[in-house]
Amino acid sequence: MCSFIRFENLHELKRICHWGPIIALSVITICSSMAIIDSVLWYWPLDTPGGSINFILLINWTVLILYNYFNAMFLGPGYVPIGWKPENPQDTMYLQDCRICHGYKAPRSHHCRKCNRCVMKMDHHCPWINNCCGNLNHGYFTSFLMLAPLGCIHASVILVMTMYTQLYNRVSFGWSSVKIDMSLPRRNLQYIVPFGIYGFAASLFALGLAIGTTIAVGMLFFIQMKVILRNKTTIEVWIEEKAKDRIQYYQTGEEFRFPYDLGSKWKNFRQVFTWSGVPKTDGIVWPVREGSHQYTLTIEQLKQKADKRVRSVQYRVIEDYSGACCPITKGFKAFFCTPYTEEPRIQLRKGELVLVTRGLPHWMYGNKNLKKKNAHVAEHERGWFPRRCVEKCLYDSATEKPTEEEKKIL
Secondary structure (H helix, E strand, O other), rough: OOOOOOOHHHHHHHHOOOOHHHHHHHHHHHHHHHHHHHHHHHHOOOOOHHHHHHHHHHHHHHHHHHHHHHHHHHHHEOOOOOOOOOOOHHHHHHOOOOOOOOOOOOOEEEEOOHHHHHHEOOOOEEOOEEEEEOOOHHHHHHHHHHHHHHHHHHHHHHHHHHHHHHOOOOOOOOOOOEEEOOOOOOOOOOOOOOOOOHHHHHHHHHHHHHHHHHHHHHHHHOOOOOOOOOOOHHHHHHHHHHHHHHHHHHHHOOOOOOOOOOOHHHHHHHHOOOOOOOOOOOOOOOOOOOOOOOHHHHHHHHHHHHHHHHHHEEEEEOOEEEEOOOOOOHHHHHOOOOOOOOEEEOOOOOOOOEEHHHEEEOEEEEEEEEEEOOOOOOOEEEEEEEEEEEEOOOOOOOOOOOOOHHHHHH
């Protein structure tokens, strides 16, 4: 498998035409280009070995950052084949089915609404690469998160030192005043690129971007490494937390042990990072710890799905909602406390019934039934909506109580 960019079709090229990659590549371009220009002003690369090393290292950061970024974007996470089924038909009882992909969800896979496919070992859908982070590109994505802050730290040092030296060369002190001449340097420098007020402003702007990127992306890198060293994904961390909540709520006395933690941080690390860049697994079958099996996690997911049906609450819509991300008409609290998630919002019409599964102080998440496609399959629309638009309703002829059979599943 080629480790660099592979364009299977022109559709992959369209991934770059999205606000996420456009912003990310713009930040990389601005920080890199300004740092390269300023490095010539501050530390001329042809004079000393130190200047040459500084310049080569700066170029190296840019190349490595773009290499891992484009691999994470275009290589993709790896998708479960359409219509996939396990080799043993009896194993389907341990798996969730996917109606959109017309098959079953393999262990550790989840369906992404943005990609419209079941993603192998899905961690999350990242808008900055306009793709999912999963089995195949997890290592490249995490390497990008590590290299971007390092490159930005180097660029920040260059930008700060350049602005300092250039201002120093243009400052003249008097008895009662300080003059700054941005047109020409006070000292004659052997090598100089024109640096005026616009150059100073551009360097200052690039410095702000570099510092902001270092903080934001550095935090994401820390989060990713934390879950990688436990051989988990951010989704699986959430599943594990819900497992503990379910066991505590029903007092079942179970002990849920995450099956994919191999017991060694180095072994877990090697599941994501390899010298070839290709993961050791095929995205379907995974190494598990002693006492677990391939379907330990999927069985827990089925229990949580049944638990969600039991614990969900029926609400009736009392106010229309357009599906806007930040609705001003629903109150300031709903406007400023909107959920920061890629999950969609759903439109509501007065009188509709919504099955709520979770919520925040001012928002709720649930689904409503749409018209049935046929006699057996009904469509569901899921998403967030303001809490003030609904009110809790008692069980009546329009709603159904959870059955005893559903409760026994748990």
